[in-house]
Amino acid sequence: MHKKKAIAIFIIIAVVINLFGCTQKSEPISKTEYMLGTIATVTLFDSDNENILDKVFQRINEIEQRMSVNIEESDISKLNQNAGKEAVEVHEDVYYVLEMAKKYAQISNGAYEPTIGPLVDLWAIGTEDEKIPEDKEIKIALERIGFNNLQLLGNNKAFLKKEGMKVDLGGIAKGYAADEVNRILTENGVKRAIIDLGGNVYVKGLKEDGSKWRVGIQNPFEVRGNHIGIITLSNKAVVTSGDYERYFEEEGIRYHHILDRNTGYPARNEVAGVSVITDNSMVADALSTALFVLGVDKGLELVESMENVDVIYITKDYKVYISSGIKDNFKLSDEQFTLVKSQEER
Incomplete structure (x- = not known):
């Protein structure tokens, strides 16, 4: 019986800044701590006030x-x-x-x-x-x-x-924490920032040149930092759940941490990773788990019934399914994958 321990992947979405030419006139300031069971990083692009970062992490600690x-x-x-x-x-x-x-x-x-x-x-x-x-x-x-x-x-x-x-x-708690961080930043006059609480990402405002942020969606079959595509966003949360984050293997079967209350076992379906895009990090956090468990068909149906919520599904057969609201904002960059824009195209 062979048992393989996975290395925990904390930051599951990479915000692609340098790769796509985000030039800043002033140096950003950033702070990173291990909180909420993950690596939390907050970066400010239009402020050099480190007291704001202290307030942010005090609030995360309270939560x-x-x-x-x-x-x-x-x-x-x-x-x-x-x-x-x-x-x-x-x-x-x-x-x-x-x-x-x-x-x-x-x-x-x-x-x-x-x-x-x-x-x-x-x-x-x-x-x-x-x-x-x-x-x-x-x-x-x-x-x-x-x-x-x-x-x-x-x-x-x-x-x-x-x-x-x-x-x-x-x-859901990391999502709430990200929303609270965003509130504190707004109250302190910060307009451009990236909040990353272990892959629970919120991109605030626009880049200094007026363009939107570009967020890389993690390839669930590769090590951290390899993305399958880019989504352009402003003032949005992106939260991902995947079967590669925390798991162990026994007799060739992967047992991951996203559990299905209907079976008592880790959710078993075609999904390798799911990313939820919406205005509110807490909503995205809860839905990322729900949509992983529901699978592609039921998940897309739920998302299309909701306002201001979108999803990117990556399946084990290297297909990518996206909801209708982001068809103009997402670009597939890895040729191993096939983009399916609607259920009818499957």
């Missing part, structure tokens, strides 16, 4: 301290510890993110599932304890999962109805 399942005193940990017992009052930030998490769980019919925690713990992918669980273990975990049993009672009070339930905001 992590309140929402991380790995911090025993976080609001989310307290909510989980009281599952099936009593309601817990959480910070208004946490309550808002729980509301949004439940909203997108409903929209995606559970493809994005904020109470996936028992299953995440069981598989433990990306840790020293990762393993293929036994069927009986998966069955027990699935009985403890269900966003309808996450009750939001008002006055910032939340309750998990079943003992053993566990909220995990790993699929």
Whole structure:
């Protein structure tokens, strides 16, 4: 039995600046820290005020301290510890993110599932304890999962109805943090910036020459930095989920970290990677997980029913599917891949 450990890929979308001739009159300033379980980098292109960057990372730290399942005193940990017992009052930030998490769980019919925690713990992918669980273990975990049993009672009070339930905001908290970073930058007069929270990218404003930013979409079959195409954007979030980010292999089968609540196993479909493009990083974060689980057909159908949301799917047979809203903004650059612009063209 052969088991291969994957190297975690934190930055899954490369913002292509130098390659495409973005010339700046002044030197940008940047700060990088390991936060929210990933590498977070914020770069300002029209300000040399490092105090702004300090404010940004203080805010990210606040969010992590309140929402991380790995911090025993976080609001989310307290909510989980009281599952099936009593309601817990959480910070208004946490309550808002729980509301949004439940909203997108409903929209995606559970493809994005904020109470996936028992299953995440069981598989433990990306840790020293990762393993293929036994069927009986998966069955027990699935009985403890269900966003309808996450009750939001008002006055910032939340309750998990079943003992053993566990909220995990790993699929949405980084997006919320990116939105908060963007808010702080705007309030401090920053008009041009790139926010990258472990591949959760937001491109703010325009480049100094007035053109849009060019963002490279990661090739899921190659090492980090190899892109399959470029999308041009301004004031947009791009969030990617892929089966290459965190995984292990056993007997030739890859077990990745994007879990399907319907089966209890990592989602198995034709998708290798999915990138969501929209105005709001938190929305893009939740939808990137949901759309990966849903697959190409159902995912495109959902996206086309929503306003200001677009998607780029990369499948295991080297095809790229894009939603209608970005047909003029995306350019395929890798000849190994075939671009399919609509379901009818498949």
